[in-house]
Amino acid sequence: MAAEKSQTLFEKIWNRHVVVEEPDCPVALYIDLHLVHEVTSPQAFQGLRDQGLRLRQPSKTVATVDHSIPTTDRSLPIADPMAANQIRQLEVNCREFGIPLHGIDSPTQGIVHVIGPELGFTQPGMTIVCGDSHTATHGAFGALAFGIGTTEVQHVLAAQCLLQRKPRSFEVRIDGTLQPGVSAKDIILALIAQIGVGGGVGFVLEYTGSAIRALSMEARMTVCNMSIEAGAKAGMIAPDETTFHYLAGKPYVPQAAAWDDALKQWKQLPSDPGARFDRSVTMDASQLEPMITYGTNPGMGLPVTAPVPSPDSMPDTASQNAVRHALEYMALEPGKPLLGHPIEVVFIGSCTNSRISDLRAAAGILKGRKVSPKLRVLVVPGSQQVKRQAEQEGLPDIFRDAGCEWREPGCSMCIAMNGDELEPGQYSVSTSNRNFEGRQGKGGRTFLASPLTAAASALQGCVADVRTLL
Amino acid sequence: MEPITKITSRLVPLPNENVDTDIIVPARFLKVTDKAGMDQYLFRDWRFDEAGKPLPDFILNQPRAKGAQILLAGRNFGSGSSREHAPWALLAFGFRALLSTSFADIFQGNALKNGLLPVVIPPDVHADLFRQVEKNPNLEVTVELASQTVTLPDGKTVSFPIDNFSKQCLLAGVDQLGYLLKQESHIRAYEQSHPPRVQTTIGS
Numbered sequence: 001m002a003a004e005k006s007q008t009l010f011e012k013i014w015n016r017h018v019v020v021e022e023p024d025c026p027v028a029l030y031i032d033l034h035l036v037h038e039v040t041s042p043q044a045f046q047g048l049r050d051q052g053l054r055l056r057q058p059s060k061t062v063a064t065v066d067h068s069i070p071t072t073d074r075s076l077p078i079a080d081p082m083a084a085n086q087i088r089q090l091e092v093n094c095r096e097f098g099i100p101l102h103g104i105d106s107p108t109q110g111i112v113h114v115i116g117p118e119l120g121f122t123q124p125g126m127t128i129v130c131g132d133s134h135t136a137t138h139g140a141f142g143a144l145a146f147g148i149g150t151t152e153v154q155h156v157l158a159a160q161c162l163l164q165r166k167p168r169s170f171e172v173r174i175d176g177t178l179q180p181g182v183s184a185k186d187i188i189l190a191l192i193a194q195i196g197v198g199g200g201v202g203f204v205l206e207y208t209g210s211a212i213r214a215l216s217m218e219a220r221m222t223v224c225n226m227s228i229e230a231g232a233k234a235g236m237i238a239p240d241e242t243t244f245h246y247l248a249g250k251p252y253v254p255q256a257a258a259w260d261d262a263l264k265q266w267k268q269l270p271s272d273p274g275a276r277f278d279r280s281v282t283m284d285a286s287q288l289e290p291m292i293t294y295g296t297n298p299g300m301g302l303p304v305t306a307p308v309p310s311p312d313s314m315p316d317t318a319s320q321n322a323v324r325h326a327l328e329y330m331a332l333e334p335g336k337p338l339l340g341h342p343i344e345v346v347f348i349g350s351c352t353n354s355r356i357s358d359l360r361a362a363a364g365i366l367k368g369r370k371v372s373p374k375l376r377v378l379v380v381p382g383s384q385q386v387k388r389q390a391e392q393e394g395l396p397d398i399f400r401d402a403g404c405e406w407r408e409p410g411c412s413m414c415i416a417m418n419g420d421e422l423e424p425g426q427y428s429v430s431t432s433n434r435n436f437e438g439r440q441g442k443g444g445r446t447f448l449a450s451p452l453t454a455a456a457s458a459l460q461g462c463v464a465d466v467r468t469l470l
Numbered sequence: 471m472e473p474i475t476k477i478t479s480r481l482v483p484l485p486n487e488n489v490d491t492d493i494i495v496p497a498r499f500l501k502v503t504d505k506a507g508m509d510q511y512l513f514r515d516w517r518f519d520e521a522g523k524p525l526p527d528f529i530l531n532q533p534r535a536k537g538a539q540i541l542l543a544g545r546n547f548g549s550g551s552s553r554e555h556a557p558w559a560l561l562a563f564g565f566r567a568l569l570s571t572s573f574a575d576i577f578q579g580n581a582l583k584n585g586l587l588p589v590v591i592p593p594d595v596h597a598d599l600f601r602q603v604e605k606n607p608n609l610e611v612t613v614e615l616a617s618q619t620v621t622l623p624d625g626k627t628v629s630f631p632i633d634n635f636s637k638q639c640l641l642a643g644v645d646q647l648g649y650l651l652k653q654e655s656h657i658r659a660y661e662q663s664h665p666p667r668v669q670t671t672i673g674s
């Protein structure tokens with residue numbers, strides 16, 4: 001019987017959520033929390049209407065607007081009629097189906113993967129889904145959280161279950177102490193560079209080891225957030241005192257006796273000693289340098305001091321072509337360092353790096369200094385709550401005095417749906433998670449990096465090594 | 471959803487590996503609230519110039535792509551975001567099957583749920599097809615779902631994996647939601663024995 005054998009964190013959560021398992025069919029897996037946003041949901045709600053279905057569990061569903069909203073003055077009407085229509089459609093859908101909406105005027109609006117944890121919706125042991133591939137973020141709490149498509153959004157709305165096949169498990173063990181100037185973002189960029197953008201396909205990653213245990217919750221979210229960039233179904237970290245301390249007192253976590261009860265359950269979640277993983281890799285955190293990407297997928301990453309690789313150094317024709325194509329798009333020369341490469345824009349934000357600790361890290365570098373003239377620097381907090389906290393700490397003044405734009409919360413230039421975008425040919429250093437062609441605007445060229453590296457690059461007007469400023 | 475049985479078609483080769491969903495449908499076209507007109511967004515920035523004029527070099531703009539139903543794609547096709555707009559756009563253009571050595575997870579699931587068949591073939595067959603199609607743009611293959619085989623131009627067949635559940639849904643052209651809704655009594659029993667973890671509606 002399964003209960004006898006040592007289990008991983010993932011297996012424990014999976015087993016607890018199996019509703020029905022029939023031969024030759026995928027498992028019907030129960031979903032504890034469904035996060036909804038404006039972009040991937042309209043066709044799902046329409047599907048419910050067309051088929052005359054009701055929403056099964058409004059109280060396990062929560063919505064916000066983040067992808068297509070402007071990050072400028074919210075009292076003004078939305079200029080883009082399609083974005084305005086999409087946001088209006090979400091409001092209509094939430095009203096019709098009884099879903100709580102942390103909408104455009106709400107003090108709790110924000111990027112879906114920022115507000116879930118900060119309001120305490122995200123809890124250990126849960127299954128969490130969202131029509132968004134960065135749902136893995138919530139795995140930082142020891143939840144099984146993954147992104148789904150719009151058809152599956154409709155499945156969850158209608159049945160609160162999803163048909164799933166069990167993924168395999170993959171331990172990513174990271175020990176050692178991070179050097180100054182190196183952060184969670186560098187860990188995950190280094191991992192993806194190591195295993196590749198397809199390296200996690202079919203797996204749920206569990207991050208373990210002393211370097212992970214030493215991370216704050218926000219840093220853990222940064223790591224889990226980008227699991228999908230290695231192709232993984234999800235990424236998770238076992239809950240511990242850091243997790244419980246973060247959650248205590250959040251608005252939607254269990255209170256009083258129910259909290260004690262929850263704690264007891266959560267403490268059972270970590271992988272048992274001797275639990276087996278299907279695959280594993282190890283990394284030494286003390287060897288890591290600040291990382292940056294040079295190409296057009298997040299696996300094309302390097303230590304910031306390293307030269308751009310030559311396509312010929314790649315192991316096979318397909319990757320040689322991929323790197324050649326990427327360098328052409330990025331207009332970079334093999335063998336030359338990225339360090340010192342001029343940039344036009346810096347973007348500090350996104351569900352990877354827009355939380356208060358990210359903003360504090362950037363502000364720490366920018367304080368009392370000026371960003372390079374002609375550079376456009378956008379600082380976009382992940383939520384209204386992050387924004388208010390930053391205001392209390394005086395961060396907006398630091399950013400503005402340095403010459404940055406301090407904006408309203410949303411996805412912004414991570415996905416460039418809302419008008420915050422690069423111009424063709426422009427280079428950015430960005431704290432977001434994707435450097436795909438055109439991701440930050442048609443023809444835009446993205447170097448992904450940490451908030452520290454982004455802030456340092458903002459000061460120097462080119463790709464910079466933050467360690468020279470510490 | 472249209473059932474899939476047998477697809478015989480010319481191949482449209484797109485050798486790039488790790489083609490991501492931002493390439494398949496750029497994010498700026500995600501502001502739609504329905505599924506209409508998706509084909510015009512497919513591979514938008516590789517297919518059209520600034521002014522919206524078709525770029526003649528791109529494979530989808532060449533006569534051989536017209537009416538073709540099978541895309542021969544580079545490895546790890548469909549990486550990146552969960553946007554279902556990607557399979558919607560591929561279907562709207564006319565594709566019914568994709569051949570590659572691997573597909574990204576979410577994309578593969580989305581494709582299967584929409585009647586677009588992702589077919590995983592061995593790396594040597596994959597490489598060989600690219601070589602052959604370069605010489606002969608009219609190269610045809612046949613994908614047959616019931617037998618889970620691809621019949622190659624030389625008459626040889628290779629088999630491909632697909633889980634039986636998805637296969638039956640595709641053969642019948644039925645949505646997987648129907649199966650899920652039939653599990654109502656199990657879902658209710660589960661809910662009764664598992665108190666909710668969270669109440670999102672409190673205070674709203």
Ligand code: SF4
Nearest residue numbers: 134350351411414415
């Ligand atoms: S910030 Fe970027 S990656 Fe995160 S949810 Fe928004 S668009 Fe997706």
